[in-house]
Structure formats: C-alpha cells, structure tokens
Amino acid sequence: MPFFIISIAIQIALVVHVIKTGRNTMWIWAIMGIPGLGAAAYFLVELLPILLGTRAGWQARKKLNNVINPNKDLNQASNDFEVADTVQNSSRLAAEHLEKDQFEEARALYDKCLSGIHEDDPYFLFGRAQAEFGLEQYPQVRQTLDELIRLNPDFKNVDAHLLYAKNLVELGETDLAMKEFVVLNETFLGPEASYRYAMLLKDQGKTEDAERIFDEILKAAKVADKHYRARYKHWISLTKSELKDTL
Incomplete structure (x- = not known):
C-alpha cells in the first residue's frame, strides 16, 4: 500500500477517534492541516499516555489498528x-x-x-x-x-450472566429472564443490561418502570466522563430513541 494512502488512512482514523471520544475539535485541524506532525502530536499528547499499559489504551490501539487493517x-x-x-x-x-x-x-x-x-x-x-x-x-x-x-x-462473569439472561428471552422464558435482569441492572458495568431490562419491561406492558430505567441510563451517562459516553454511545443512543418515542 503506497505511503500516501497509509498516511491518509491514519489521519482519518485519528479524526474519527477525536470525534468519538469527545476530544477538542482543534485536533482535527491539526491532524488534517499539518500532515504528519499533527498526527504525531495527537498520538504523543492524547494517545500515548493511555497506551501505556491500561485496558482503555489497549482498546484504543486495537480500534485504530482495525481501521487501518481490519483483518x-x-x-x-x-x-x-x-x-x-x-x-x-x-x-x-x-x-x-x-x-x-x-x-x-x-x-x-x-x-x-x-x-x-x-x-x-x-x-x-x-x-x-x-x-x-x-x-x-x-x-x-x-x-x-x-x-x-x-x-x-x-x-463469576457478568458477560456470561448477561448472555444467560438474553438467551432466556429468546427461549420465551420471560419470568426467569426478568429475575436475571433485576440483578444485572445493579451489577453490570455499562448500560446494556439496564437497557435490555427496560425493553423487557416495556414488552410486558410495564411502561412506567421501563421509562424510569431509561431515565436512569441517561442520568448516569450525563454525569459520566466522555470516555464512558463514547464507549457506550450505541446503548445511550438507543435509550434516547426509546424515550423520544414515549413523548
């Protein structure tokens, strides 16, 4: 792959990262306006401190690699x-x-x-x-x-617990699934389990209970940092859509 194409791909990946993680949009002008130097500065200032051994750093590096070479x-x-x-x-x-x-x-x-x-x-x-x-x-x-x-x-694995609850829903065992989601709503990190619990309540006609949980998801997202909102953007967006539909 020619160096020029690789350079453009890296710039695009970094711009996407700026937007998704809610960083200062001035970085976009630096990355695109000063090819090479802008990308290097962004990496040193924003990415390198994260990449030094943290789980978030590993995930950020993996996402960037997936943009450049997804396979x-x-x-x-x-x-x-x-x-x-x-x-x-x-x-x-x-x-x-x-x-x-x-x-x-x-x-x-x-x-x-x-x-x-x-x-x-x-x-x-x-x-x-x-x-x-x-x-x-x-x-x-x-x-x-x-x-x-x-x-x-x-x-003990909360992801396995969530899979078990999701599978109960698919099997039509709603009462058992509800019991599992009551626990997951309190213990699962991130809004996915709570969102699925609220949707199950909604499907059972318990609209007020569902809306209360949707509200809790958005309140948690509002007080959380930008990395949390970027990571769980999908579930936060789905929650906003559900509340919008009830208005």
Whole structure:
C-alpha cells in the first residue's frame, strides 16, 4: 500500500477517534492541516499516555489498528494456528472469529479446545455459548451455560450472566429472564443490561418502570466522563430513541 494512502488512512482514523471520544475539535485541524506532525502530536499528547499499559489504551490501539487493517489480528491468529495447532492458538483464533461474527468457525474451534485437561474450561465454554447464540441455537446455549455453571460453580462473569439472561428471552422464558435482569441492572458495568431490562419491561406492558430505567441510563451517562459516553454511545443512543418515542 503506497505511503500516501497509509498516511491518509491514519489521519482519518485519528479524526474519527477525536470525534468519538469527545476530544477538542482543534485536533482535527491539526491532524488534517499539518500532515504528519499533527498526527504525531495527537498520538504523543492524547494517545500515548493511555497506551501505556491500561485496558482503555489497549482498546484504543486495537480500534485504530482495525481501521487501518481490519483483518490483521485474524490473519495473525490464523497464521499462528497453522504453524502450531495448540490450545492457546486455537482459542485465540476462535476469539477472533467470534469478534468477526464468524460463529460457525468460532464454535468449531471452541469445541476443539474443550478436550483433555481443558474439557471444563469456563472461558472456552463461554466462548462456545457466544458462538451458539450468534447461530441462534438457543437451546444449545442454555445447555452450554448450564454445563459451565455445573462444572465451575465459582466462576463469576457478568458477560456470561448477561448472555444467560438474553438467551432466556429468546427461549420465551420471560419470568426467569426478568429475575436475571433485576440483578444485572445493579451489577453490570455499562448500560446494556439496564437497557435490555427496560425493553423487557416495556414488552410486558410495564411502561412506567421501563421509562424510569431509561431515565436512569441517561442520568448516569450525563454525569459520566466522555470516555464512558463514547464507549457506550450505541446503548445511550438507543435509550434516547426509546424515550423520544414515549413523548
């Protein structure tokens, strides 16, 4: 890829990052108006402090890499798997397929990982359940998650808990799903669980309760920092739409 095209791609990625994270819009003029130097300054001032070891930094770097080369991690994982067919490489490739919504491939790899000393690994079971959910195999999802809990009673994972609740909704077990969402509404980091709980209440005709939770989501977003609002922009936007529809 010519250097000019790579340079333009990096500038666009940084501008998108400025907008999505709510940083000072003067950075846009610097990045686009002073090619090279503006991008370098933004990286040093805004990105480098984040990238030094924090989870947020890792996520920011991954997003930037995905803009420039969206299949880099998947290709690397595939190459590593071809070189050495290990459980570590298999699970990494499975996770990359899962992130790309390639659920059949992910499920097959997680099935492969779940053998020998790893046959009851909770993370591999959770990965398989996610792939099954993506394939809309809801009875299998429940079976996998029930097995996960049975084999790993001390395993605590709020994302797995959310998946369990979402799957109950798909199975039509509304009362059980409601009980799970009551807990998730208080414990899940971010607004997704609360939004899904509110939607379930709305579907059950409990409009006032749903609106109260929608209001709580927006109040939390209002007092949160810009990184929180950028990270959960999708769920905040959906919540605003729901409240707008009730006016």
